[in-house]
Amino acid sequence: MFKKNHILIAAGLLLFSSACSPTKRLSEGEYLLDKNEIHAQGLKVSKDELNEIIRLQPNRKILPWTRFHLHMYNIPSDERLAKARRRKNERLAKKNAERAEKGKPPKGPGKTKWEWLKEVVGEPPVILDTALVRSSTRQLSTYLVKKGYFVNTVRDSIVLRPNKQMATVHYLFDWEPPYRIDSIEVVVEDEKLERLVDAAFKFKHVSPGHRFNVDALSKDRNRLNRIIRDNGYFLFSKEYISYEVDSTQAGRKVDLTLRVENPLAQTEGDTLNHHKRFKIGRVIYRYEGAPETMQDTIVDGGYYFIGTAYYPLKTKVLTQNTFIRPDTYYSQSDVELTYRRLTGLSAMSHLSINIEEYGEYLDVFITLKPARRQSLALETQGTNTGGFLGIEGDLVYRHRNIFRGSETMEIRLNGGLQAQALITESNTSTEDIDADNTRFNTLEFGPSLSFRFPKFLLPIAQESFAKSANPSTLITASYNFQDRPDFTRNLLSTQFGYEWKESATKTHQINPLEISVIQIDNSEEFQARLDELNDQFLSDAYRDHFITASTYTFTYNEQNEPKGKNLFYFNGHAELGGNILRSIYSLSGQEEDSTGAYSIFGIRFSHYVKGQTDVRFYRILDSKRTVATRFAVGVGVPLTNLNVLPFSESFFGGGANGLRAWQARTIGPGGFFEPVVTYDKIGDIIIETNVEYRFNLIDYLDGAFFVDVGNIWLLEPDELRPEGDFAFDRFLSEMAFGVGTGLRIDFNYFLIRFDLAAQFKDPSLAPGERWIFQDKDQYNALIEEYNAGLEPGSTMLRPYNLQLNFNLGIGYPF
Structure with missing residues (x-):
């Protein structure tokens, strides 16, 4: 009942803010802009584009029925503001007099709470301004011309509602069919440049038959400018590129002429001057702070290294990451790529690239400033593992140039405390968690050693990849000890892998070898619990494991280079565990045990194949509001050598980043039901969908509403978990739903x-009782039957009530 009251209070506050009149502070004759309506059905221009041009926009809403920020602005009256300011000034004057007696400077006036509410949280009403409306209609008409609608009319119609002091502005569009491109001609005045343009440039965004579009023309203009500047024309700029549009012919067609002009004459008497093409002369490296003397200079095929005694890096590392080649034509793209690659080296703090002309050559001066070579840091942070909070600290030693090739060596000593749910505990709901589940009861510590090389190590040839790949090789080894009330775990792992970028948005990661040795010592109580359950699935999950795996991960992330209102993210992960090791054992004739499995160090090694995808879509409504959606699916298939997935590779539902209405590992699998809440729910399949609406309240405080849908399942039926397996005819009905x-x-x-x-x-309930609004007669009857079988003094289970779950997280869930 207590939680239900909180929901009613929250709903009441929303209704209160909705009920408050948004026009209560308007003067007579003023009208609040309620909304803009765009009437442009059939126009091949998006309404989002048109709406961005309209200068007068209504007050923002966080929900369709309430202008929260406008209501906050309207709450304090002028009298209340004046009274609060007068009292604050009186108190301030008294305090400043005391400060003056002590020789301290006076304090500023600051804001009263009502001023803060109005000026910081609030947003003033957007009042109808007919001048801005007229200006918007002109700008909208001009925008349509740029989109090919040369003949158009944009009118406005303002509808006033005097009884509410509100106005709606209708923007009415009339247009004739757009003009389309009939022909395109390219005219280059410079003969040498003409040959380059003919060979290297093709229109990508416009072609005959396409609608005339200034934005598309601009994109191809920028492409041509980049092509020319990448072929030696250092002094060239897009100002030399222009379009001529002839719209005089019949049939709503235009002839386009793209013209590349020559520069103006350099001296009097000359008529025109051709564009000059440059080659790279010398590439000269020097370190900031090193003496500029040519006496200590190494020359290597056009690369000059000044003051090499001061160089922290091998010269080969600099040339490998420099794509400006002596005696080749200047390329703007190569200069930019060189800058990114050199600044990406861990041994570099920053750098500058300056270019000087001499004749038909360019000297390139690269001035480098090395980063601090070694560092020792203490890092602390809060943690959140499936909704359970903790703290951890790391003592980190880093050497950013261990082998003088910008290799990073990191030695990390980690220690932490965390609150973890006891698997041996059983609760009737998330309200009844034992105190042991909410205090720090898990100790974790261990060292790790890693090396990152800014190149591919054997056997991969770096020349096989694009220059922009930015490759790296990572080698890690770590040990981790975890002491939990249910068990202690020792984890020894090592990893060898490669990472490279295909483009600014595409990243690949391959780990040919990952090895993990996991030793688990179960507590007597936990082992007794496993024995009592007689659950081979859980028993195999909480035993020693030896895991060898090869993984591949591909990530596509448009958030790195946002170019519009729609951003896309994709992560795909594939993993093969134990396949190579089992093949070696099988081919070498090793003896199998009674179950047909092989062991290493007395441990049956894991054997599985696993795949996961995570797809996200971000719709940016405006600078203050975003809708984020995610769809994630994963499948793990245990194979011959071990018939379950390792616990660390299994899927679970719930937690702060998943189904937030459930705690981690308390949901599923499928429609499996047990009257008590346990923290051992894992599965072989996961399907999850999340939708989250994010909005800004004040500068540093954002709000969100979200819906989470999903569950986990087993691949095969399990008599101890009825309806826990995946079945196509019922999996949709077994999707959990949290709001x-x-x-x-x-x-x-x-x-x-x-x-x-x-x-x-709740999919664990019987069909017909799963939704919150459905009666729970069958569930309550099962609870009564369960309670009747308890011994005197045992904790009785409660009838069904609304289940709420609070999550404290670090970062966005997705």
Whole structure:
């Protein structure tokens, strides 16, 4: 009942803000702009583009029915503001007099709470301004011309509602069919440049038959400018490229002429001057702070290294990451790529690239400033593992240039405390968690050693990849000890892998070899629990494991280079575990045990194949609002050598970054039901969908509403988990459904997240009772039967009530 009251209070606040009149502070004759309506059906221009041009926009809404920020602006009256300011000034004057007696400077006036509410949280009403409306209609008409609608009319119609002091502005569009491109001609005045353009440039965004579009023309203009500048024309700029448009012919067609002009004459008497093409002369490296003397200079095929005694890096590393080649034509793209690659070296703090002309050659001066070579740092952070919070610290030693090739060596000593749910505990709901589950009860520590090389190590040839690949090789080894009330775990792991970028948005990562040795010592109570359950699935999950795996991960992320209102993210991961090791054992004639499995060091090694995808779509409504959606699916198939997935490779539902209405590992698999809440729910399949609407409340505080849908399943039926396996005829009905709201405090460098979610559909309940609004007669009858069988003094289970779950997270969930 308590939680239900909170929901009613929250709903009441929303209704209150909706009920408050948004026009209560307007003067007579003023009208609040309620909305803009765009009437342009059939126009081949998006309404989002047109709406961005309209200068007068209504007050923002966080929900369709309420202008929260305008309501906050309207709450304090002028009298209340004046009264609060007078009292604050009186108190301030008294304090400043005391400060003056002590020789301290006076304090500033600051804001009263009502001024803060109005000026910081609030947003002033957007009042109808007919001059801005007229200006918008002119700009909209001009925009249509740029989109090929040379003959168009944009009118406005303002509808006033005097009883509410509100206005709606209708923008009415009339247009004739757009003009289309009939022919395209390219005219280059410079003969040498003409040959280059003919060979290297083809229109990509416009062609005959396409609608005339200034934005498309501009894109091809920029492409041509880049092609020319990448072929030696250092002094060339896009100002030399222009379009001529002839729209005089019949049939709504235009003839385009793209013209590349020559530069103006350099001296009097000359008529025109041709564009000059440059080659790279010398590439000269020097370190900031090193003496500029040519006496200590190494020359290597056009590369000059000044003051080499001061060089922290091998000269070969510099040339490998420099794509400006002596005696080749200047390329702007190569200069930019060189800058990115050299600044990406861990041994570099920053650099500058300056270019000087001499004759038909360019000297390139690369001035480098090395980063601090070694560092020792203490790092602390909060952690969130499936909704369970903790703290951890790391003592980190880094050497950013261990072998003078910008290789990074990192030695890390990690230690932490975390609150973890006891698997041996059983609860009737998320309200009844034992104190052991909410205090720090898990100790974790261990060292790790890693090396990152800014290149591919054997056997991969770096020349096989694009220059922009930015390759790296990572080698790591680590040991981790974890002491939990249920078990202690020792984990020894090593990894060898490669990473490279195909483009600014595409990243590949291959780990040919990952080895993990996991030793688990179960507590007597936990082992007794496993024995009592007689569950081979769980028993195999909590035993020693030896895992060898090869993995591949591909990531496509448009957030690295946002270019519009729609951003896309994709992550695909494939993993093969134990396949190579089992093949070696099989081919070498090793003896199998009674189950047909092989062992190493007395441990049956894991054997599985696993795949995961994570697809996200971000719709940016405006600078203050975003809709984020995610669809994730994963399947792990245990193979011959071990008939279950390792615990670390299994899927689970719930937690702060998944189904937020459930705690981690408390949901599923499938429609499996047990009357008590346990923290051992894992599966072989996961399907999850999340939708989150994010909006800004004030500068550093954001809000969110979200819906989470999904579940986990087993691949095969399990008599101890009826309806826990995946079946096409029922999996949709077994999708859990959670709804919630949250607050985010954004500190720019990190974000703290508070989410409260309610279980709207629980798939563990019987069909007909799963939704929150359905009766729970069968569930309550099972609870009564369960309670009747308990011994006197045992904790009785409660009838069904609304389940709420609070999550504290670090960063966005996705």
